Amino acid sequence: MEIRIRDLAKDFGDFPALFGVDLDIRSGELLALLGPSGSGKTTLLRILAGLEAPTWGRVFFGDEDASATSVRERRVGFVFQHYALFRHMTVADNIAFGLTVRPKAERPSRAEIARRVQELLDLVQLPDLARRYPSQLSGGQRQRVALARALAVEPRVLFLDEPFGALDAQVRKDLRKWLREIHDRTGYTTVFVTHDQDEALELADRVVVLNKGRIEQIGTPDEIYDAPASPFVFDFIGDASRIPVTVEHGGVVVDGRRLALPVEVLGQGAATLYVRPQHWTIGAPDAPGALAATVAGTRRHGVSRRLDTTLGDGRAVEIDVPPETRVAAGDRLSLLPTRWRLFFADGAAAAVAPVRDPGRVAAS
Amino acid sequence: MSIATSSGRGGAGRRRLVHGVLPGFGLAMGWTVVWLSLIVLFPLVALAVKASGLGFGGFVKLLQDARVQAALELSFGAALIAALVNAVFGVLVAWVLTRYRFPGRALIDAAVDLPFALPTAVAGITLAALFAKTGWIGGLLAPLGIEVAYTRLGVVVALIFVGLPFVVRTVQPLLADLDREVEEAAATLGASRLTTVFRVLLPPLVPSILTGFTLAFARGVGEYGSIVFIAGNMPYLTEIAPLLIVIKLEEFDWVGATGIACVMLAISFSLLLVINLIQAHANRRS
Numbered sequence: 001m002e003i004r005i006r007d008l009a010k011d012f013g014d015f016p017a018l019f020g021v022d023l024d025i026r027s028g029e030l031l032a033l034l035g036p037s038g039s040g041k042t043t044l045l046r047i048l049a050g051l052e053a054p055t056w057g058r059v060f061f062g063d064e065d066a067s068a069t070s071v072r073e074r075r076v077g078f079v080f081q082h083y084a085l086f087r088h089m090t091v092a093d094n095i096a097f098g099l100t101v102r103p104k105a106e107r108p109s110r111a112e113i114a115r116r117v118q119e120l121l122d123l124v125q126l127p128d129l130a131r132r133y134p135s136q137l138s139g140g141q142r143q144r145v146a147l148a149r150a151l152a153v154e155p156r157v158l159f160l161d162e163p164f165g166a167l168d169a170q171v172r173k174d175l176r177k178w179l180r181e182i183h184d185r186t187g188y189t190t191v192f193v194t195h196d197q198d199e200a201l202e203l204a205d206r207v208v209v210l211n212k213g214r215i216e217q218i219g220t221p222d223e224i225y226d227a228p229a230s231p232f233v234f235d236f237i238g239d240a241s242r243i244p245v246t247v248e249h250g251g252v253v254v255d256g257r258r259l260a261l262p263v264e265v266l267g268q269g270a271a272t273l274y275v276r277p278q279h280w281t282i283g284a285p286d287a288p289g290a291l292a293a294t295v296a297g298t299r300r301h302g303v304s305r306r307l308d309t310t311l312g313d314g315r316a317v318e319i320d321v322p323p324e325t326r327v328a329a330g331d332r333l334s335l336l337p338t339r340w341r342l343f344f345a346d347g348a349a350a351a352v353a354p355v356r357d358p359g360r361v362a363a364s
Numbered sequence: 365m366s367i368a369t370s371s372g373r374g375g376a377g378r379r380r381l382v383h384g385v386l387p388g389f390g391l392a393m394g395w396t397v398v399w400l401s402l403i404v405l406f407p408l409v410a411l412a413v414k415a416s417g418l419g420f421g422g423f424v425k426l427l428q429d430a431r432v433q434a435a436l437e438l439s440f441g442a443a444l445i446a447a448l449v450n451a452v453f454g455v456l457v458a459w460v461l462t463r464y465r466f467p468g469r470a471l472i473d474a475a476v477d478l479p480f481a482l483p484t485a486v487a488g489i490t491l492a493a494l495f496a497k498t499g500w501i502g503g504l505l506a507p508l509g510i511e512v513a514y515t516r517l518g519v520v521v522a523l524i525f526v527g528l529p530f531v532v533r534t535v536q537p538l539l540a541d542l543d544r545e546v547e548e549a550a551a552t553l554g555a556s557r558l559t560t561v562f563r564v565l566l567p568p569l570v571p572s573i574l575t576g577f578t579l580a581f582a583r584g585v586g587e588y589g590s591i592v593f594i595a596g597n598m599p600y601l602t603e604i605a606p607l608l609i610v611i612k613l614e615e616f617d618w619v620g621a622t623g624i625a626c627v628m629l630a631i632s633f634s635l636l637l638v639i640n641l642i643q644a645h646a647n648r649r650s
Contacts (some may be wrong), residue, residue: 049550071551078552084545088567098553101563153553 001028001061001189005047008057010043010213017043018213021057025157025191029237030183030202033193035210036236041193042161044210048191049159050074061156064313077150077188081162085134087335090129091145092117098153120148123182140171147179151186160192164199176203188348197237200227231343234274241317243273243291245342247350252342255312260336262290263352277306277320279339290334293317297329309333383597397491408629415622426623431599432608433550438516439605440631443584446523451577454531455569461532479525484589491522500607514596519604523584523589530583531576538572573648578639585632 003025010018018040025031033041046052050071066074088092095117099108108116121127125145129340134142143163147355150158157360163179164172183190194200200207201221209216209224209232217229228234235242246253250264252273283290293309295314300306304320307327311317317335321327342350418426426432454646461473479487495512502513533574542565550560588606595602605628612621 080545084549101555101559
């Protein structure tokens with residue numbers, strides 16, 4: 001099921017929770033809505049499911065305008081953050097609920113429902129828990145039951161609100177992998193909300209980054225991570241150091257020193273340079289056209305070693321180096337970014353062009 | 365080091381392991397038993413001892429007395445009907461009070477407790493005045509051929525009044541705790557509003573509705589003050605068992621009075637026991 005969202009807005013009283021949202025969700029894809037709390041990601045998901053009505057705009061399920069239909073008519077599967085299982089029903093009754101509430105004419109036979117419930121219990125890998133009550137299950141098991149219940153009605157789309165939010169780190173990891181497998185096996189168009197960038201980047205085919213009710217960027221995990229479209233996305237996703245610079249005559253100037261970058265920057269004025277820790281080259285102290293930095297400390301950071309360095313103005317810059325690199329606190333270095341993004345004060349990304357006159361860069 | 369060894373091996377250390385985390389079981393349990401004995405068990409035993417003066421034959425005779433039978437029937441029957449009515453409308457009142465925000469909500473919420481606070485005699489006189497043929501409500505019902513005051517229906521009305529707070533107050537906290545997401549989940553799964561109410565929202569409330577029902581019923585069986593004013597107190601017709609006890613007492617028939625009391629006690633106790641068992645069963649499921 002393909003979903004198109006056009007010019008969607010939602011106000012809660014005077015507070016605009018969403019505005020100007022345009023989004024195409026492709027059939028069969030696994031899409032993440034990523035953003036900090038208050039960014040409108042859950043509101044968007046609830047509007048798609050029909051649990052909330054938009055103030056403005058339209059939602060299309062295929063060619064059908066879904067804006068006018070109720071939750072019941074939309075036939076979507078929704079997995080709630082806190083599972084929302086029916087605690088007075090067994091696991092089997094929970095999963096069967098969507099089938100048993102159908103009008104008599106459309107309701108499958110008792111045997112058919114039982115067969116389907118067992119099939120779903122097998123799919124979510126809880127084949128022996130049919131007779132248990134939700135209170136007798138662990139968080140991860142409840143989450144699986146909630147998913148099975150949502151899948152029982154053969155929904156056109158599957159929505160998950162912070163599906164792993166309330167679980168332990170290890171269970172989260174396992175369930176993440178498992179959800180990807182289920183998605184690949186069943187092929188449901190799936191949209192999930194998360195505030196966890198790792199979860200979004202690892203699990204989703206495409207990621208929608210939301211901030212303050214607007215879409216900041218839509219892209220594959222690679223695009224989002226390697227080419228953030230705005231300062232917000234750069235800050236929100238992954239680690240990055242921010243260095244205030246001035247753009248003058250196509251060059252990037254820090255502390256009166258022009259960086260030896262292999263490109264020419266278009267534009268003029270104050271800007272911020274964003275560089276990820278792994279995108280630096282380290283040189284001998286006082287190399288021309290590079291930032292001068294002093295190592296304040298080092299620490300182990302996953303597979304690499306992270307250096308905490310300070311620039312001349314005291315600004316901190318984090319750098320990842322191979323763990324065997326011999327660096328100690330107090331060492332002086334020079335730094336040059338290998339990959340970077342430059343945003344002007346108004347948030348616009350600076351465009352770059354290949355250097356026309358390499359001599360001029362070297363001279364500065 | 366030395367401290368750890370001494371507390372680990374010494375008598376004091378070993379003793380602490382036997383005790384649970386909660387302190388004072390012995391003291392608390394002792395007080396509970398003494399208190400319950402003084403307040404509940406002791407009077408009940410005294411009652412039984414007094415009633416035993418009847419002898420087995422006397423008890424049978426008492427139970428075969430048509431006036432006693434009619435009074436017991438009315439007391440338990442009216443209490444049962446009133447408790448059932450309260451179970452339905454109490455849930456409704458609790459639902460409205462917890463689910464909707466409207467002007468005057470706090471006022472209505474406070475009014476629910478009034479039947480508790482009001483002296484029962486005041487309630488009885490007020491109800492009798494309202495439901496008499498000349499009263500505000502009685503005047504409206506009279507043309508329809510419905511008589512409330514001085515009939516068995518009047519007894520039921522009085523018991524509905526005094527029993528109202530029980531169901532409302534036991535169900536209310538659970539309704540307030542109901543998870544909105546559970547209703548939404550039912551809706552996404554295709555359930556209609558009515559199906560959601562009856563299959564998703566009400567079942568978890570059943571134990572608390574039963575508790576409220578039980579309390580209202582128990583209160584109704586023992587109610588005296590509000591009923592004697594509205595019932596008319598005609599023997600065989602609108603005379604309740606507690607009134608019959610009072611009448612026996614006024615005739616200095618102590619043994620007869622305690623005999624009726626014992627019968628009421630036995631019936632009440634077995635009914636409460638059955639309801640508690642049902643409730644335990646319902647609780648085990650959720």
